[in-house]
Amino acid sequence: MVVEIKAEQVNKSETIQSYHEDSKHSKKRYAPAPPTMDWATQPDPFRFYDGTNKIQLPLNADNLKSTYDDLYQGSHDIEPQPLNFSNIATLFELSLAISAWKSYGGDSWALRCNPSSGNLHPTEGYLIVPEMVVPDEYCPRGSICGVYHYVSRDHLLEERFYLDGERSHNWNKNFPANTILIGLSSIHWREAWKYGLRALRYCELDTGHGAMAFRYGAAALGWRAEVLTTPGDRDIANLLGLGLSTNVIPEPELPDLLIAITVDVNSNNNIEKSIAPLAAIAKEGEFKGKANVLSQRHMVRWEGIEAAIHACLKPQTSIESHQANSTIHPLQNRGIDSLNAATIIRQRRSGQDYDGETPITKDQFYHMLDACMPRAELAPWDISSIKPAIHPIIFVHRVTGLQEGLYALPRNSDVLPSLQKACDKEFLWSQVDNAPDHLPLYLLQSGDAKRVAKMISCGQDIAADGAFSLGLLAQYGSGLKVGAWGYRRLFWEAGMLGHVLYLEAEAAGVRGTGIGCFLDDYMHELLGLKDNTFQTLYHFTVGTPITDSRLQTIPPYAHLGRG
Ligand SMILES: Cc1cc2nc3c(=O)[nH]c(=O)nc-3n(C[C@H](O)[C@H](O)[C@H](O)COP(=O)(O)O)c2cc1C
Known part of the structure; x- marks a missing residue:
């Protein structure tokens, strides 16, 4: 038995090493990629689940007073906001939301708080939440409880898994006080469509950007955000209502990570232990909605990515020791009170x-x-x-x-x-x-x-x-x-x-x-x-960037008549 596990590990390690070597660009050749851009099949950068309840989120970030420098100072400088529906909306507005549209020559495209390789946005975000009051104007039922998919185009939540009655009690009791979870996943096809084999790397980089976007957004609200280290991909997949198979041809969406968002910056939160029971409840539950198809045709199947995904699925693991060598010196506060955190977060752009x-x-x-x-x-x-x-x-x-x-x-x-x-x-x-x-x-x-x-x-x-x-x-x-x-x-x-x-x-x-x-x-x-x-x-x-004056900038939610 032991020998078998070892052999399997060696295999996985070899698969991932091969993927890494094969997806390198070199002086002699670029990593395998589609020979031409098939624009007609460009994947939709937005995922929707048809047949779900939609819960519109308010746009509040303009009201947030936190300065950018204060984000680095921990609990002392930003008064923690209550963990409620309205502030969760702000968390999404400062992490995965659209931050502007650009338009040129009849084309327009959205930019988000989180960057993405090729602006293709493989990362999807989910809210996993205990029962929480929601004003009637956003949700006639008056509360949310369960698993929700975030749609950045419309700044709304899609209700994938809702619990009430006895089931909600079992669900709620797994959340320590003042705690919610954010789940991130990747749709590799979005990147593979353009970048081919190297796409898996870009997806994982984008996931890192997305997680850090949540960290800054949470800090602006005076909250903590920590990536959980123990959950396995199977539990995360169950929790987000996703599978683990790349055979969901042609556009599988696979789990990446969970982030615990907590209000009490000093809390020793036990949420890691709650993931398996929450996943077990979700696994038995009925997830609503049908995911939209992102491309009408898929010319190439990237088997090297599929093999690498299978090789690097994460099992459940035990808690690892904490960061060593942490810098003791706090980051110097530049004392520029005029730098508003929400403004800096939303004005982030790449220099062309x-x-x-x-x-x-x-x-x-x-x-x-x-x-x-x-x-x-x-x-x-x-x-x-x-x-x-x-x-x-x-x-x-x-x-x-x-x-x-x-x-x-x-x-x-x-x-x-x-x-x-x-x-x-x-x-x-x-x-x-x-x-x-x-x-x-x-x-x-x-x-x-x-x-x-x-x-x-x-x-x-x-x-x-x-x-x-x-x-x-x-x-x-x-x-x-x-x-x-x-x-x-x-x-x-x-x-x-x-x-x-x-x-x-x-x-x-x-x-x-x-x-x-x-x-x-x-x-x-x-x-x-x-x-x-x-x-x-x-x-x-x-x-120092040169800005392209030909591009027109449009406010993020003007297309909805909001903001
Ligand atoms: C993982 C990653 C790789 C990127 N690689 C390049 C690159 O090689 N060249 C480049 O000009 N921009 C690159 N970008 C920038 C993206 O093109 C940019 O994030 C995207 O167009 C969205 O624009 P925004 O960052 O202004 O929101 C990269 C971004 C990410 C997150």
Whole structure:
């Protein structure tokens, strides 16, 4: 028996390693992708469940007074709002909602608080809630209780699983006081339609962005948000009314993670233990609604993605030890009271183009990096109780007072010896002396890195024309030791870091952009890496954007006559 399990684990690990290698872009070839864009079959970026009760959500975020800087200070600075229907609406408005429409030449497209590779939005969001009062104008029954799918296009909830009477008692008793759950899932087809085999990576990065979007939204309401580490995908699938099979051809939607949202920032919440009983209730329940078909035709089936999904399904696991090496120093409050949190969150955008000249200051740069450092007790990194395994390798192009070159920011001090050992022996590893003492920023090599940064980022100018760009290097070998499912978790952490950088860039008056298209092994060569102990999983750039004045901006819910 033991031998069988081990063999299965080896198999899964091999499958995921093959997926990772096969989905790399390299100087010689890009990862397999559709030869042309079949625009007629572009997947619908919005999921709907026909035949469900619709519960409209109010649009309240304009009323929120929290400042952006206060989000980082934990419980002390933001008065926790009551966990009620109206504030849950705000949580969605600040995480997965539409933040603007853009239009040009007769076309228009929605942008959301959460970014997404190719703006294809594979991530779906769910609310899992104990019985809660809802004003009659939103729900004539006067309450919600169960599992609800969020539709960002219409800012509403679709009631997939409702409980009342005796069943609701059993359900409710599993929720600790003042606690709700958010579930995230991915529809891989949305990304595979355009990006082919690499799509699974993009979905998991997007999930990380989505989770962090909830963390910031919750912080703006004075709440905690933590990704649960113990549930297995089977329980999450049951809870969200999804399957685990990729044979739901052609558009399977698969579970990713659960986030516990709690009001009492000091509570030692026991929600992890409640997931199995909640999932058992949901499994026996009747989920309402039929999911819309996203594309009328599906020309290619990406079997490599399906195999990888099966290999990295997560079993139920026990609680892991808490974050080590948390930075003790709180993030410096810049004291800019004019930066409203809800405004920064909703104005987040990707820079399409950078001006190639304007620098940022050292202080701005250090603040952005500092926000990436783990602080186990403070937002946003209290979202995760696992040890940080992703480390920025930075190409500094235009930071006043800092020499151009390649830098490293190991986010957990334990990794330093192995990182130094794995990297090019010529690297300097000299700690940047004018950086804040607690910021472990090392110069590896000085010199103009613009050309190489651009080449690594599939030739994209955005990697060279900003103030800096970076690759997020994962402790890949050790990250997979928990099981092949650790693969997805590494991408989530990388996506979360990307999200922090997006918002930090906005707060600094510049702009960030995620970069999913990069030549993996070219980056590894540059660093002198010889094996898979470390792998780069996501790239990012920050700088002064050139805005495209041809694009018209339309308010997020103007199409509904709201807001
Ligand atoms: C995982 C990920 C990968 C991305 N990769 C690229 C990229 O390689 N090049 C690029 O220009 N933009 C990239 N983007 C930015 C998206 O195109 C952008 O998020 C999307 O168009 C939505 O626009 P918004 O961020 O302004 O809301 C990426 C975004 C994410 C989240």
